[in-house]
Structures are given as structure tokens and as C-alpha cells.
Amino acid sequence: MCVRQSIRSHMQRVCKCHGMSGSCSVRVCWRKLPQFRQVGDSLAARFEGASHVKVVEKKRRRIKKLRAVSRDLKQPNKTDLVYLEESPDYCERNETLGILGTRGRLCNRTSLGLDGCRLLCCGRGYQTRVRDVEEKCRCRFVWCCNVVCERCRYKKEEHICN
Template structure:
């Protein structure tokens, strides 16, 4: 299964193995080994661990071996993507739940070429580009730094300065790493490549220009500006909207000297998706009932909102099975007041609240 998350699970194991051994050498209350031998030993261990990962293609192994810092950045990107996915799907029937002790972190859900798979691939590619670009600007990677190319422009009323975050390098690394295992001659690979790029474009298209004024008495005679990455939450919100409007497509082959494979709308009356849209090839599986084989937990026992008509409402989230209302004790701070000097004193107010749970 050519899935980015399968690779990331393996990389998480790599980080545990490599970094665990490293911290054993530099444990508390022991002198830090700074000799060339220790560095060479760690470097060799790191490269051997990358080489042994069976889920990586050759190009991914090369990127993995760049440095142990790069592996940490990839791990951070993976965790941020999982957290953002679970935030965006917190009220949905599939809430982006993960499976422990598995190389398929989302169970078998991504075996379906569904809109959920489209979202996860787009978000993972975006998160990796975002994390790598941010690590570059913070000086955490030797392979990159701030984006110097942006300074070649000559705007009228302001000038480039500061440290612009290098989204170009972030995109390049994400494309190099994430896309390496996808086969454009395969239907799933063609879909994943499209969604990966859509995720990266969601980051690039929301880069922000930030300026700081300089001059006598706040005259702002000179403005120094730089480019800053958007918050990943904003990217997640954008991709969530595109998930809702994802295009159901099919693969069309055309022969013009050589076979050309394109994604086209399943129905001719639907507009052709552009490069920022998410696309999917199959309908989603049933998320209402538990499915151990696919790692689907179902919605029984999930908390629902009785008054909502949205996805978090009891009617939709409980899949028509109904719900139970339970009364729970609720505590919160109340009647807070300032006490001289200098603290705030609050009382604890207790109340009973209805709690609705899916049958």
C-alpha cells in the first residue's frame, strides 16, 4: 500500500530506535560524549536504521539519511498532521482515530480511495512542507535557511528583510519525500499525487506578508517586510472546506503518441477539478458500525449535540440509532474576585448537565 502514513509509522519507530540509543549515551548524570568516535557511531547507526526501513524507496532512504534532525522534523510534521486531522474531524462519524501497534496508523480506512483518504494525503503533504519550511527559518536544518530569493524583488514603498520562511524548500522536500512512493500509472497513485499537491498549494497560497515600520517618531518612512507561514490550523480549515466539496473522479486514458492518464469528473455535468481541489475515486466505507478489519470504531458511545442539525448532531452522528441522555455533575470556576495583592480567588460552582450519548 503506497501510503505516506505507513512510511511515517516506520519513521516514528526509527526515531525511537535511533534517538533512544543516543539518549542512552547522553543520559543524565553522565558526561556527554563529544568525541569524533561517538558522532561517527551515531551517524553510522542513523544511516543503517534508515537503510533497513522496508517501507522506504531508495529516494526516501536518501532523504532519511540527510541527518537525524531531518527525521525529527518529519516526526513533528506527522504528529501535527494527526492532531490537525483529529481536530477537523472531531464531530464527524470518522473522527480520524488512530490504531496502536500497526504500520497503518489509520487502520484500513485509507485502503479506500475515498474523500477521507484525499484529505489525509493533502494534509500530510501540507504539514510536512510547513514543518520543514519552519525548521529552515529557525536554523534547525543544515540543508536550508531563510528564503533569500524573495529579496530580489524591488517594491516601491517597502523593502524585503528579516527572515522569510522558505516554503519553496518545504514544498520541494515534501514533494521529493511524499510523492516518491506514488506511481502515476496507478489509479490510486494518480489520485494521491493530485491531493498531495493540493495540500502543498494550500500552504503556499496563504503565505502572509508581515511588515515592521522604521523611521523617526513612528513615521514609518521605511517598511521592512518578510513572508511568514500561515498557521497549520488555517491550512486545515481550508482543506476541510475542500474535503466537503471534493470531486468524485475517474481515470481517463487518452492515446496521443503515448498513453496520457487524467482525472476527470465521474459525471460530465460536474466541473473539472483544478489543482487546489481534492479528488476521490471511491465512496467512503460505513463509519457507523465498528469494523475491526478496517480499524473503524463506529459511533456508539460518542457524545452528540441534541440541538445541532450538523454532523455533530445526534440524528446524524448516531446514524439513526437514537441516543441516551445522562445527567452528569459539572464543575466550573465562578464568582472570581481580585484579592489584594496579588491573586484571583474563585469559587467552585457545581451544576447538573444533560449529556447525550449515541446508542
């Protein structure tokens, strides 16, 4: 539901005029979907400010309401993202929840993104190894109907989370 609301709130009205020599005898308008990035950025911002809540039942009316888990936190409004449970620790293996953890995962030493060693290895650091790799290279098409490749060997540096 949240995604639909975000898309709806970012839709724009676009109009175009039709007529002789620039006159606007007929005006056609429609709603234009927002850019994917715009919706994603909006949802990401709401995710960062999501409220941890609990369900509270009003005894007289049997109405269930969401309340912040702590009085120190602001009460969520209708547009806030909320969550009932903390997310598990994805850094460590938890077979009960089917979480594999990140130990032994390949990471990108230079990336600041989700695949970067700094984030993916959860502060445990990483090791670097150099492997000999052999793969097809310098492939060419031979008439008719064959592709011939050479085998190339090179050294590949890999980074693995501790």
C-alpha cells in the first residue's frame, strides 16, 4: 500500500494544447507517473525514519491502535512507515531464521554501496586472495557457423569477508 500511495502522491498533471497555428482550441490533460528514482528516494527517506510500534487495544471499544514502543519516541502519523519487530542481525548466521550471514561472502573493496567490504563485512574486516582464472577470450566468428575462442589465463584479486 505504501508504494502505491507514494506513486500517487508524486504523480504530475501534464497538459497539451491542440489547435491551428498555436491556438489552444483543445486541451488534453493526463496524469504522468513519477520517475522510479523519485519514488525510491521518497520511500528510502520514509524507511530511515520508520517508527517502532506496538499494537494497543482499547478495552472499551476493542479498537486496536499503533503506539510507539517508547514514550520518548514520537507517535506515528498516517504517512509514517512503522514496524512491529526489529529486523534480525543479517551479519551473523541464524539457521532458525534461514539467515546465512556474511562470513565468506565476496565483497567489493572499492565500493561504498551494499556490495562494499566496509558495509557487507559488518566491521569484521576482509581477506584478499589472488586466484588464477582461465576463461574463453578473443572469440571470433568463423563462417559458417562456428565461434572459435582462445583460453586466457589471468590473476584475479578477490576480497572475502571474515
